[in-house]
Amino acid sequence: MEETNFKNFEIKEKLPNATPVIILGVISIITCCFYGIGAILGGIGIYLANKDTKLYKENPDLYSNYNNIKTGKVLCIIGVILGVLFLAYLIWFINVVGMDALQDPELMEERMREFFGQ
Numbered sequence: 378m379e380e381t382n383f384k385n386f387e388i389k390e391k392l393p394n395a396t397p398v399i400i401l402g403v404i405s406i407i408t409c410c411f412y413g414i415g416a417i418l419g420g421i422g423i424y425l426a427n428k429d430t431k432l433y434k435e436n437p438d439l440y441s442n443y444n445n446i447k448t449g450k451v452l453c454i455i456g457v458i459l460g461v462l463f464l465a466y467l468i469w470f471i472n473v474v475g476m477d478a479l480q481d482p483e484l485m486e487e488r489m490r491e492f493f494g495q
Contacts, residue, residue: 402452
């Protein structure tokens with residue numbers, strides 16, 4: 378009967394923030410159009426991902442789920458970019474239409490017609 382050598386079998390730990398980084402990345406993409414919430418959540422996720430990346434690079438043989446950190450970081454970056462683009466669009470729209478027109482639909486329609494030259 379063949380003996381199994383269990384001495385070489387290592388149990389690797391999981392990085393502590395891998396799951397929260399993925400969750401924050403997905404939520405940041407979902408909430409990218411909620412006035413900057415997506416960008417904030419994505420920023421927090423990037424911070425946690427960088428923290429775990431540093432931990433992984435100190436001892437790569439100890440951890441097993443580094444791919445989750447990379448995936449979550451990409452999701453967070455996408456969420457931050459989408460959130461910033463939406464905020465830029467919102468600022469542009471308020472500059473074009475004006476703050477007073479946001480509460481008056483008729484005035485908003487008039488200003489949009491002026492902007493598009495109709």
